[in-house]
Amino acid sequence: MINKTVNRRQFLKSSAIAAGGLSLGFALPGCAPEASSEEAAGGSDVSAWLTIDPEGIVTIRVPCSEMGQGVHTSLPMIIAEELDADWQLVRSETAPVTPGFVNPLTGSRGTGGSSAVRRWWPTIAKAGATARDMLLRAAAEQWAVDVSELTVANGIVSHAASNRSAGYGSLAAAAGALEPAMDLPLKTADQYKIIGTPVKRLDTPSKVNGSALFGIDVRIPEMQYATLAASPTFIGNLRSMDESAAMAVRGVQRIISLPAAAQESAGVQDIVAMPDAVAVLADSYWQAKKGLQALNPQFDDGGAASISDATIRAEMIAALSDEDAAVMRNDGDVAQASSGAQRVISADYMAPFLAHLCMEPMNCTAHYKVAEDGGESLEIWAPTQGESHVLNVLQRVFGLSEQQITLHTTLMGGGFGRRFEADFVLQSALISKAAAKPVKLLWSREEDVQHDYYRPTSASRFEVGIDDSGRPVSWRNAVVATSVAKRNFAAALVNGNDPFSIEGAVNIPYDIPNQTVTLKEYHSNIPSGSWRSVGSSHNGFYVESMMDEVAVATGKDPFQLRRELLQNHPRFIAVLNRLEAESNWQSPAAAGRFRGMAVHECFASIVGEVAEISVSDTGAIKVHKMTCVVDCGRVVNPSIIESQLESSMIDGLTAALWGGVRIKEGRIVQSNFHDYRLMRLRETPLMDIHIIDNDEAPGGIGEPGVPPSMPALSNALFAATGRRVRSLPLEA
Amino acid sequence: MKLTANEVEYDFEVDEDTPLLWVLRDTLGMTGTKFACGVAQCGACSVMVDGELQRSCVLPISAVEGRSVSTIEGLSTDNSHPVQQAWIAEDVPQCGYCQSGQIMAATALLERSPNPSDEEIDSAMTNICRCGSYSRIRKAIHRAIG
Numbered sequence: 001m002i003n004k005t006v007n008r009r010q011f012l013k014s015s016a017i018a019a020g021g022l023s024l025g026f027a028l029p030g031c032a033p034e035a036s037s038e039e040a041a042g043g044s045d046v047s048a049w050l051t052i053d054p055e056g057i058v059t060i061r062v063p064c065s066e067m068g069q070g071v072h073t074s075l076p077m078i079i080a081e082e083l084d085a086d087w088q089l090v091r092s093e094t095a096p097v098t099p100g101f102v103n104p105l106t107g108s109r110g111t112g113g114s115s116a117v118r119r120w121w122p123t124i125a126k127a128g129a130t131a132r133d134m135l136l137r138a139a140a141e142q143w144a145v146d147v148s149e150l151t152v153a154n155g156i157v158s159h160a161a162s163n164r165s166a167g168y169g170s171l172a173a174a175a176g177a178l179e180p181a182m183d184l185p186l187k188t189a190d191q192y193k194i195i196g197t198p199v200k201r202l203d204t205p206s207k208v209n210g211s212a213l214f215g216i217d218v219r220i221p222e223m224q225y226a227t228l229a230a231s232p233t234f235i236g237n238l239r240s241m242d243e244s245a246a247m248a249v250r251g252v253q254r255i256i257s258l259p260a261a262a263q264e265s266a267g268v269q270d271i272v273a274m275p276d277a278v279a280v281l282a283d284s285y286w287q288a289k290k291g292l293q294a295l296n297p298q299f300d301d302g303g304a305a306s307i308s309d310a311t312i313r314a315e316m317i318a319a320l321s322d323e324d325a326a327v328m329r330n331d332g333d334v335a336q337a338s339s340g341a342q343r344v345i346s347a348d349y350m351a352p353f354l355a356h357l358c359m360e361p362m363n364c365t366a367h368y369k370v371a372e373d374g375g376e377s378l379e380i381w382a383p384t385q386g387e388s389h390v391l392n393v394l395q396r397v398f399g400l401s402e403q404q405i406t407l408h409t410t411l412m413g414g415g416f417g418r419r420f421e422a423d424f425v426l427q428s429a430l431i432s433k434a435a436a437k438p439v440k441l442l443w444s445r446e447e448d449v450q451h452d453y454y455r456p457t458s459a460s461r462f463e464v465g466i467d468d469s470g471r472p473v474s475w476r477n478a479v480v481a482t483s484v485a486k487r488n489f490a491a492a493l494v495n496g497n498d499p500f501s502i503e504g505a506v507n508i509p510y511d512i513p514n515q516t517v518t519l520k521e522y523h524s525n526i527p528s529g530s531w532r533s534v535g536s537s538h539n540g541f542y543v544e545s546m547m548d549e550v551a552v553a554t555g556k557d558p559f560q561l562r563r564e565l566l567q568n569h570p571r572f573i574a575v576l577n578r579l580e581a582e583s584n585w586q587s588p589a590a591a592g593r594f595r596g597m598a599v600h601e602c603f604a605s606i607v608g609e610v611a612e613i614s615v616s617d618t619g620a621i622k623v624h625k626m627t628c629v630v631d632c633g634r635v636v637n638p639s640i641i642e643s644q645l646e647s648s649m650i651d652g653l654t655a656a657l658w659g660g661v662r663i664k665e666g667r668i669v670q671s672n673f674h675d676y677r678l679m680r681l682r683e684t685p686l687m688d689i690h691i692i693d694n695d696e697a698p699g700g701i702g703e704p705g706v707p708p709s710m711p712a713l714s715n716a717l718f719a720a721t722g723r724r725v726r727s728l729p730l731e732a
Numbered sequence: 733m734k735l736t737a738n739e740v741e742y743d744f745e746v747d748e749d750t751p752l753l754w755v756l757r758d759t760l761g762m763t764g765t766k767f768a769c770g771v772a773q774c775g776a777c778s779v780m781v782d783g784e785l786q787r788s789c790v791l792p793i794s795a796v797e798g799r800s801v802s803t804i805e806g807l808s809t810d811n812s813h814p815v816q817q818a819w820i821a822e823d824v825p826q827c828g829y830c831q832s833g834q835i836m837a838a839t840a841l842l843e844r845s846p847n848p849s850d851e852e853i854d855s856a857m858t859n860i861c862r863c864g865s866y867s868r869i870r871k872a873i874h875r876a877i878g
């Protein structure tokens with residue numbers, strides 16, 4: 001699952017940059033074309049991973065979208081470590097979307113799956129080592145000494161015997177003229193000076209003075225502003241609008257229809273799933289918004305009017321009994337073990353569609369250009385996590401080649417999986433082409449809430465056989481869920497089934513010899529997408545809640561029950577033991593306080609959490625404290641790990657307490673933050689986070705803290721009330 | 733229309749009902765102040781108008797004409813303001829989108845109450861942070877006073 005090694009030879013190339021420094025890039029055979037002559041000349045080196053200017057400033061280009069997870073700091077730390085750079089002189093920026101910045105393991109450009117450090121470490125560490133070697137050789141040549149006599153630290157090369165030293169900046173130009181060496185040895189962990197330390201994020205300074213440029217901040221000459229309304233039922237058709245009223249609004253320039261059918265000829269209707277929509281283009285966003293109001297577009301329901309929360313729930317529950325569900329795991333003999341069990345406990349769980357609610361509403365700036373000779377090109381500035389996906393869609397819809405599209409990835413105000421989608425990018429390009437103008441498309445928050453690609457809704461049924469000693473001996477779990485992969489990750493399907501739907505259910509760590517896990521897809525015209533921690537966001541809740549039910553049924557301490565079933569998983573045991581100690585689990589909670597625990601592995605990291613809560617007389621839940629222990633393998637930056645866990649716990653608690661869209665007559669009921677509740681500062685619990693540092697391969701950190709927070713909370717709620725809430729959200 | 737923003741006087745023409753947020757962003761080119769909800773729910777658009785914290789997404793320009801506005805860009809461009817310093821020391825931002833508004837809200841709180849209690853922070857800091865940077869926001873506010 002992790003740590004595939006890069007066995008393709010990497011071709012590094014270097015050049016002296018115009019200003020007289022070092023520029024080092026590398027191309028990966030099979031992924032990238034040979035460097036152009038212009039690049040090789042160093043004029044505009046589009047594949048340069050790192051540059052060192054004469055002042056010694058090291059600029060590292062990061063091929064991952066920064067959406068809060070700290071990747072514009074963590075990846076530079078890995079390069080800077082091997083480079084022996086002075087961290088104070090390191091800067092980072094988003095890499096251009098070019099073949100030189102395609103991930104060699106995935107063959108694509110995109111950011112997700114808590115994978116940046118895992119997927120890039122081996123590749124980028126070598127770039128740092130190669131640059132360091134070139135700088136050392138440049139110094140050796142200059143001083144006419146052997147490289148072995150040199151030492152280097154903090155970006156300064158020294159020759160002790162002659163008492164000479166030189167900063168990287170002064171060596172960069174000479175280093176750039178040398179031939180890069182390949183596959184140099186990397187440091188061992190005991191040599192790390194930057195990796196493992198809580199260095200400050202490189203992007204913080206620009207984020208405290210308003211200078212950080214997000215997608216919404218892009219401004220290009222002649223740009224006009226667009227906003228739009230899409231069919232509320234996702235499958236409705238535009239039936240009427242008042243164009244003359246809209247055109248009468250000052251500043252409104254055009255009305256542009258964006259029919260869902262526009263996707264069909266390109267065959268991308270399934271993967272984009274863009275509903276029928278209409279956009280208003282104006283001289284300012286505010287005028288576009290007023291124009292849209294005046295336009296008052298009306299959509300029919302497309303036949304979706306009968307769809308509601310109640311119908312979805314009833315259909316999913318019915319599907320739990322479906323006999324033709326796909327068997328995704330089948331260990332031992334569940335039927336036999338179950339019939340021989342002392343007792344079988346069973347329960348049905350459910351979770352709703354969840355919206356992403358990125359703080360920055362969906363937006364994109366596009367310029368579709370037609371040259372005088374008729375040549376077409378498209379330039380896009382997008383807050384996107386899915387560059388390869390987006391480019392594929394744009395190429396297919398507009399019939400353009402890769403070379404005709406230039407995509408710039410901007411900073412983004414949250415992603416959480418939502419910004420993997422291509423809808424808002426495609427819409428902006430369609431509008432720009434129709435208007436023959438550069439266009440910034442910006443959705444209202446209401447559009448964002450009502451036209452998301454929601455975390456799948458799902459249901460889960462457990463039948464757990466328990467023997468005389470209180471040990472689970474059979475585990476049957478039927479999962480029903482809407483599919484993410486069927487729409488836009490077809491390559492991930494396993495025998496036509498969506499592996500994301502059963503993440504966290506099909507791979508439970510517990511030593512239960514007889515296990516059957518089945519999956520039945522639930523079809524919905526409300527589109528599903530990746531949401532932070534994907535399948536584990538629901539299956540983690542289900543499995544760890546069910547484990548708590550087993551503990552209650554058998555009278556076992558939930559830590560002890562898990563330890564009994566995890567004897568072959570020392571890393572889980574270490575997390576459990578540490579969590580038990582740090583949360584003072586074995587000491588009673590304060591009067592009126594109750595605790596619940598859960599542990600879950602996803603994205604190659606194990607996270608255990610204890611929630612401590614109280615419940616008011618009216619049933620309101622107050623989360624006082626979260627204790628969290630993580631084993632994410634080798635630690636790159638403990639401060640970023642801590643902030644990602646805080647973030648993940650708030651995300652998970654918010655979803656468990658209040659999350660979910662309500663559906664009535666085929667449309668989303670909520671529209672903004674007043675009716676889709678998000679946790680605020682005053683509701684934020686104390687968070688006590690502990691990192692188990694070890695030599696294991698690095699795991700992900702953006703998502704693994706989310707899943708355990710939901711069952712830890714619901715298990716605490718059971719401890720407080722004796723009532724098992726099996727359907728989220730808890731405060732429905 | 734006339735407006736003073738970060739001690740500079742501007743003269744411009746926009747529709748009278750245009751919210752201050754869009755004047756700042758689209759007319760004056762100060763994009764540090766952010767749009768997130770448009771209904772004064774989240775505080776991403778927080779600015780000071782004549783020293784009072786306001787959510788600029790619902791404040792028509794006609795209501796602030798001739799008044800003095802200060803935005804995140806006006807705190808300091810070199811990050812020397814104590815609240816910016818505290819935000820850097822605690823490494824508060826994640827995606828960073830809401831942080832202009834958070835910093836303006838914290839600055840307003842600290843001007844009103846130089847040594848706020850946790851309860852005061854709870855009631856004053858109502859802005860939404862979707863990344864959940866709240867614990868560090870609290871720490872940074874406490875640090876800014878020390």
